Amino acid sequence: MTKIQMKTPLVEMDGDEMTRIIWKMIKDILLLPYIDLKTEYYDLGLEHREATKDQVTFDSAEATKKYGVAVKCATITPNAERVKEYNLTEMWKSPNGTIRAILDGTVFRTPILVKGITPFIPSWKKPITIARHAYGDVYKNTEMVVPADCKAELVVTDANGVETRSLIHDFKTPGIIQGLHNLDKSISSFARACFNFALDQKKDIWFATKDTISKKYDHRFKDIFNEIFEAEYKDKFKEAGIEYFYTLIDDAVARVVRSEGGYIWACKNYDGDVMSDMVATAFGSLAMMTSVLVSPDGVYEYEAAHGTVQRHYYKHLKGEKTSTNSMATLFAWTGALRKRGELDNLPELIDFADKLEKASIETIEDGVMTGDLAALSSLDNITKVDTEAFLTEIAKRLDKKMA
Known part of the structure; x- marks a missing residue:
């Protein structure tokens, strides 16, 4: 079979622990057999960040600005224990935080829905996307x-x-x-990223703060969102048939719980941090949550919403089989490949990303899944498989779709 060709490289940011192992498996089993994969590679593993005094993180972010699309593996944000474990000279900052600041980006997180995994909130029928502001507030306190x-x-x-x-x-x-502090420039970028993403996805967008109590800080967010919407997006939203509205955060929570989903919920930094985990867990699993960082000028960085799966990595090092869910990491790759295909006008690459996502969902819906999903699924005849076997099962279904 002739491999799918790429015009422009993806920025590839490798990571840590079990997700680093999965990263290589996904490439070897599902991507390289079909794609002449072009990437500009950056090793964001903690050892290499230490060796470069974290310069590699800054370089990867600048490369993302250059090429427009990146895909990132989960990385360790070191605490005191990690400093000792990895013999670090410094407690290096979160790579995600560094990249968000350089790209001036907003994080959009959306659950992957599959049959047999029923949301804990019965009314939820469609995905809820959390848009999280990625600057300031308690994170720069x-x-x-x-x-x-x-x-x-x-x-x-x-x-x-x-x-x-x-x-x-x-x-x-x-x-x-x-x-706490924030910046008008960052809030404006957040608003534009949210409105652009809503137009791209053709979904309604809600924004919520607590401006009745925080009459200057939160009210500033509300005012900037409203000013930008009225001046730049009102007519575009009307033409697209979608809606923007503002409400208080407590009212938004009540509305979300009663809703059927299918919209984007924009949150300030801390609210987005908490609510994205709540939404992911209520839909089933954080390992089934996609994440994309979008800058106001249209740069995209795709990753999984979860961490490096440390416990499974230590089992892997002992030679034990793990049953680690690779769906969010896999969807980071498909999201990046699809966006690269859209920007470079490569319909074959877009089609491949679509087929790979369908093959992975079909695998789970056929009853073949990792341990975390097996514990949640209501399907009959479930087969629990290990990490590599799950990806191999996806490959079997992908082969048929690509034939």
């Missing part, structure tokens, strides 16, 4: 422990040295304090 008999103030000093002060709290007893 400044915080202090405050002793008793202290006064805390918010102080802003302008370019001329003039101070504006506002009392936060007069501490009579010990306490804690936290300072």
Whole structure:
């Protein structure tokens, strides 16, 4: 069979632990037999990040800006234990956070739905996409422990040295304090990425904050979204037959639980972090959650929404078989290949991505699945398989579709 040709490389960001093992399996079993795969490779494994003093992460993000599409494996964000385990010279920052900041991107996470895995919320019939703002708030906070008999103030000093002060709290007893910030530029990029993605997906979009309580901070988000929508997107949404509306975060949660799904839910950074895990778990499994980082100027970076599956990796190192779900990592590859095909006008590449996704879903719906899904599935005659066997079963079905 003649392999599918590519015009432009994907930026390939390799990762850590069990997902790194799966990454190579996906390429060897499902991609390289069919595609003359062109990638610009960056090793974001923790050892190589240490060796390059994290420069490789910055280089991969700049390459993504150059080529427009990237696919990323899950990576370790080191804590104190990892610093010791990997003998690191520094507790390197999250690669995802670094890449998000460089691309000025918004993260969109969507569950993969299959028959036999019933959502815990019975009314959900269609995927719910979480759009998470990826800058600021608690993730770039400044915080202090405050002793008793202290006064805390918010102080802003302008370019001329003039101070504006506002009392936060007069501490009579010990306490804690936290300072958050965000930027109009980042919020505007978030809004445009959300509206562009909604038009691309032809889905309604909701946005929710708590502006009734946070009358300046959250209200700023609400105002910027509304201004950009009215000035740039209102007519486009009307033409596409989709809707944008704003509501309070508590009202949004109530609406989401009662809904049938099928829309994009835009959230501030922390809300998106929490709600994406809630939505993933309620639909079945975090291993069935896709994730794509989209910049306001149309750069895409695809990855899985889950981590490196550390526990399974240690079993793998002992020579034990694992039954690790590879669906989210696989869909990161198909998403990137499809987008590359769309940008380069390669219908064969788009068709391959579609067929590979269908083959993987059919495998699960035929009753062949990894252990996490076997524990959730309501199908009869389930066959639980190991990590490599699952990908081999997908390959059998893909072969028929590609014949």
